[in-house]
Structure formats: C-alpha cells, structure tokens
Amino acid sequence: MSDSQELQELCAILAKCCPKLSGEFLRAILTPNELRELCQRWRIIKMLAAGKAQREIAQTLKTSLCKITRGSRELQKKNSPLLQALQIRKQLRSQ
Known part of the structure; x- marks a missing residue:
C-alpha cells in the first residue's frame, strides 16, 4: 500500500x-x-482564522513563522480543507 492509500484508510x-x-x-x-x-x-489555524497576525502567533506559541505561513497559505486556498474543518468546529460548538 502507498502512503496515500494508508492515509485514506486511516x-x-x-x-x-x-x-x-x-x-x-x-x-x-x-x-x-x-x-x-x-x-x-491546529492552534495556529484557529488563531489565523481569528485574525491574529503571524508574528503575534509566532511569539505567543513560540513557533516558527514557516509553520504559520504554511497554515496561512492553506487557509487561502479555494475549498481549503482547513476552512471546512473550521466550519465543522463552528457547527460543533453551536450544538
């Protein structure tokens, strides 16, 4: 099985x-x-979605800007799975 198949199975x-x-x-x-x-x-994604600045996130979480930029780029993609996950989170929190 390839990594892609293993991921799909998981x-x-x-x-x-x-x-x-x-x-x-x-x-x-x-x-x-x-x-x-x-x-x-996941914390990074939530903070980005809340409008926090990347440098603020890096300082707060003591992490690299590279990780934050990756999350930011993913959130900007059309039909981003991260945006979809945030929508699910929002629905779960409103229940």
Whole structure:
C-alpha cells in the first residue's frame, strides 16, 4: 500500500470513530511530541482564522513563522480543507 492509500484508510477509520476513540487512537499511534505538534498546528489555524497576525502567533506559541505561513497559505486556498474543518468546529460548538 502507498502512503496515500494508508492515509485514506486511516481517515476512513477515524471518520467512523467516536471522538473519544479517535483521541485514544491518536494518543496510541502518535508520540507525545507528534501529538503536541498536531495540536500546535491546529492552534495556529484557529488563531489565523481569528485574525491574529503571524508574528503575534509566532511569539505567543513560540513557533516558527514557516509553520504559520504554511497554515496561512492553506487557509487561502479555494475549498481549503482547513476552512471546512473550521466550519465543522463552528457547527460543533453551536450544538
């Protein structure tokens, strides 16, 4: 199986899991550092979406501008999966 196929399989499995099991799965498969990195990247996306400046985010989260710029570029893409994820987050928070 290629990496792309493996990723598709993992996504399909996670889509079928409840949030509790998804969290347990991620904690089991990722190292603590990988999990922190994933959470950090999600924080960056949320802060960018809230209109925070990239330099402010870098200073607040003590991270590189490169990571922040990557998130910013992804948010600017038409039909960005990150924007879609933020919409889902918004729907979940309003329930």
